[in-house]
Amino acid sequence: MNRSPLLTLRSMTKSFPGVLANDHVDLDIYGGEVHALLGENGAGKSTLMKILYGFYRPDSGEIRLNGQPVHIRSPHDARQFRIGMVFQDFVQIPAMTVAENITLFLPDLPFVLNQASIIKRIEEVSERYGFKVNPHAPVWRLSVGERQKVEVLKLLLADARILIFDEPTRSLAPHEVDGLFQVFANLKRDGYALAFITHKMKEVLACADRITVMRRGKVAGTIKGSEATESSLIELMFGKQIEEALGRRGETPADGRKPLLELKGVNTRSEGMAWGLKDVHLIIKPGEIVGVAGVSGNGQKELGDVVLGLEKCTKGVKYLHGEKYTDWSVAQVRESGVAFIPEDPLGMAAFPWLSVQENMAMVNTRMYSKQGGLSMDWQAVRSDLQASLERLEFNIPPFYVPLGFLSGGNIQRMILAREMAHHPKLIIAFYPTRGLDVQSANSARRILSTSRDQGAGILLISEDLGELFNLSDRLVVMFQGRIVGESTPQEISMNEVGYLMTGSKGENKKSD
């Protein structure tokens, strides 16, 4: 067995305006191993891997492949060296089909494409690894999970030898994660090198041969997977012990209060493969968290959009604060005290080329305007943002940099801080902890439960069943646009929710 590294990174350094993302990072990757990169958000894992893939150019440092120094100046170069990457934000073209997206990525195709043979190859590989993806479907119709499979298929078909995965399990269902790890194992056996970025401890322990922990742009340590424990990894990640998440509150004092939000028989248009809402009845009272469970694409997004008013009801009535608001504009809904943390923060809640503080002011331009809108009170914007960040116990990035320069997790933090700044009465939260590391996720959860205790109503949409059970006072389960189950976390088991989510209506009910 060859034990000299396939790939060596030495002293990689990369800075962005206001941030030193990688500070003299060394890393070895061997053939036939799964190498996990673990670290908080903004620790520099993604940046390092994007340098390796040629997406960023390093300020300094050396990359060696099989001992030979190589220059990787673009993804094209990286692919010449058979390095492939699955990005955190998928680089796919929604308007094109799965087959076209994959074809685009394949090297050395003839000028005239033989689409039939490409589709055949896609079907072969996807069958071998149990990925069921229709090659003819346009990508905008796919769920996040399916889009990820397309990304993995791309790499497999393009014959990459070093595979980089940037948080591959972020949006996969549990059995899909197991499937992915099975793929990892198969690839490993064939001598592929796999690098895998994550902040989920369990996954690292489940599948990594070696683990490199990064902290603030530096390597905090590299240990063998077989020798790692959860506490040793946490210590490397944070350099200090962190407290446990807040426990869930038992009682539900919301009973008997007047509903904050009420949906009566709401339907929406269904678009593409996503399910529109069908006859949805939902009540949220002040001081309760209503959790929405479901496999992504079963109407959760539409539910959140309908509550905020982004999506119109084709049938049904909505009440907010006891008033009928079916035809209110989004601005009216927001001004009445509704906060919205969307599914895709960068796409739906943020303006990447505006600065952090401009992003902050964006949803409240009326409130921050002075002299009848002729100027803006930036002082107030900054102090509100600062106060909100401090309440959330988040680190504070410089306010003048364009938001797009921040890491995915930091953008999520800024959106949370913005939405929570004005003590909203109703909070619509999509995956509020997605992309956050353990510590930030805990403070985000804490702020949600604190808001609840102070009387806010919260609609919490999450794929993390543990989080839903931990935080929610009531749970609803969505399947194909309908609410198929409603219960409290005490009265229903995770397994039952799982069956409801997948549409197998309680065949195994109460079996455990």
Added chain:
Amino acid sequence: MIGPFLISIFSGAIHSGTPLLYATLSEAVGERTGIVNLGLEGVMLIGAVVGFTTTVQTGNPFLGVLAAALAGGLFNMVFGFLVITRRANQLASGLALMFCGVGLSAMIGASLIGSRIEGLNEIQIPLLSGIPVIGRMFFNYDILVYSAIPVAVLVWWLMFRTRWGLSLRAIGENPTAAFAAGKNPHRLQYQALFIAGILGGIAGAHLSLAIAKTWAEWMTAGRGFVAVALVIFSKWHPIRAIAGSLLFGGAISLQLQMQARGVPVSSFLLDMLPYVLSLVVLAIWSGARRHAAPGSLGRVFQGTE
């Protein structure tokens, strides 16, 4: 009376529709790769004047078409340098290119005003052109008319059946994704603009060499802009562009025929007909949900850090 009128409107539609089709294909190729070229009018004018000058000097209209195509391609490279390499604003650069084309073509063509050429003659297809009515409607045109639909099919094939076309469309949708897939967005955009320029140049050449057979300042009279609207009408698809061009060619032809026959409607109103149609098209089609505009239209790949 009605029969010959309809026949002349039909053959007029095909004549006037041909430069529109070439121009629409030109704009569609550019826009599929994310670049809006409002300078198309200028490119057409350059093509028209270069084609005409070459034909006057060599007496060979085919050389004229070739020269027009090349000139159009090169003129578009100026635009490419501005919007791709210099990352200049596409709309402002396009308008500047248009006015530049108007001025430059007027200067080149100044001494040729009034000269006439034989130009591209009708090629009567043996036997077929002899059939009454049908012969006049379908088999009595110049070479650029006959080649227009095959060229549209060729552009479609390039865009939708080749690796190059796939990359091109990918760049128009999401240049970052295309870059991540190992494509070179800037090089492909230059290539697309060159081909677009060739098509634009041919569009202009058809006006001066086959339709007017003379040169007049600003003889395109806004057809370049009509083509920009036609691209939207045809949903950025070369095959649909054929139908769109025929429709607009029909509008132009109708207007000309009505003026020729002295229909008692203000000639100014008649002149407006094709452009009013453009407005109608934009009003109807632009608002449709999920119309097929390339996702990254108007933006140029900025590169990565």
